[in-house]
Amino acid sequence: MARLTRTDAKLQEILHSKSTPDFSTLDYTAPDFNVRYGLALNWVHQAVEPDDLVREAQAYLTQAGRAHDAGLVKNVPFGVQQTMGKIAYCLNRGAQLSPRSHTYIDNGLVQAKRVDTEGGMDQLAQTSSGRLIEAYVACYARIDNLKTLVLKGKMDLGDMPQEVAKIVSKYGVPKVLPRLQAHYAEALAEAQSDKLIRHWEKPLKAIVRALSSGLAPKQPRKEKLPNKEVLLKGKKLKVKAKKSSSSLTSKPNKPSSGLSIASQVRELIRENKSKVNEAEMVEIVIKKLGLNNARGKSVVKAFWGKV
Numbered sequence: 001m002a003r004l005t006r007t008d009a010k011l012q013e014i015l016h017s018k019s020t021p022d023f024s025t026l027d028y029t030a031p032d033f034n035v036r037y038g039l040a041l042n043w044v045h046q047a048v049e050p051d052d053l054v055r056e057a058q059a060y061l062t063q064a065g066r067a068h069d070a071g072l073v074k075n076v077p078f079g080v081q082q083t084m085g086k087i088a089y090c091l092n093r094g095a096q097l098s099p100r101s102h103t104y105i106d107n108g109l110v111q112a113k114r115v116d117t118e119g120g121m122d123q124l125a126q127t128s129s130g131r132l133i134e135a136y137v138a139c140y141a142r143i144d145n146l147k148t149l150v151l152k153g154k155m156d157l158g159d160m161p162q163e164v165a166k167i168v169s170k171y172g173v174p175k176v177l178p179r180l181q182a183h184y185a186e187a188l189a190e191a192q193s194d195k196l197i198r199h200w201e202k203p204l205k206a207i208v209r210a211l212s213s214g215l216a217p218k219q220p221r222k223e224k225l226p227n228k229e230v231l232l233k234g235k236k237l238k239v240k241a242k243k244s245s246s247s248l249t250s251k252p253n254k255p256s257s258g259l260s261i262a263s264q265v266r267e268l269i270r271e272n273k274s275k276v277n278e279a280e281m282v283e284i285v286i287k288k289l290g291l292n293n294a295r296g297k298s299v300v301k302a303f304w305g306k307v
Contacts, residue, residue: 020047020305024094028101035196037090037097044086045141046148047302049262053085057105060088075112079137084108136179138171143180143207150203154294157202161210168211181211264289265299269307278304 021040061070149155286296
């Protein structure tokens, strides 16, 4: 195994850090900027809700004296809109990003103006191209989250193919599969050639295999419930066996407040932080918002030190 240089070791330490990035220290002229900026964007992707990213982009434009442009953010195609929000999230916290990042935001607004002129997002969504873009973004965002869960030890690698199949089945459209296959084949090749992200190789291989295997999620075999014959006063009565209550699954309660998950988590932390520790806060969030354990820990960790 090749020996890591001191610089490589430092980059590995940054790569595996789970703490909130210090956005104010991001400087595009620094030698390690690409690695640190990539990690910062990944943290934002996992910790910040999509609605909050829209507000971050609007806040950035408003502070720059571009209130009219801020109103166009909601018309930007979803994938571009979310990337604009991530860039704005960093800029709003003091990051020094390259002119290319500012240009990306400007180009996103150009798309919004074009869509607005041609009749709005509804028309875009109704075209086959618009549906393909939306499906592609919806799938790869969720599949990337699976990769992160595996890397953090919160999900078994063996469960990945089934979960990938479920995502594509739920959010995909017929032509989205080749795009996803090309995207993750490229990501796998990059991981295999870069020692700093080589530990991504296993989950990426599992994703590539899943995308190439037909993607039919295995459904549990349904057994027919037998009819029971009951003898009553000399007559045979057929009684259908009832489904066992143990076979039913309950879905987590979804909040009906209209607020994003991130906003509700912040509010719960404000109400309870003086009375509980972080671990107890996770239990409260899971119970109140119906999140799973991994998601509960992630959102509490993201906001615990900020509220």
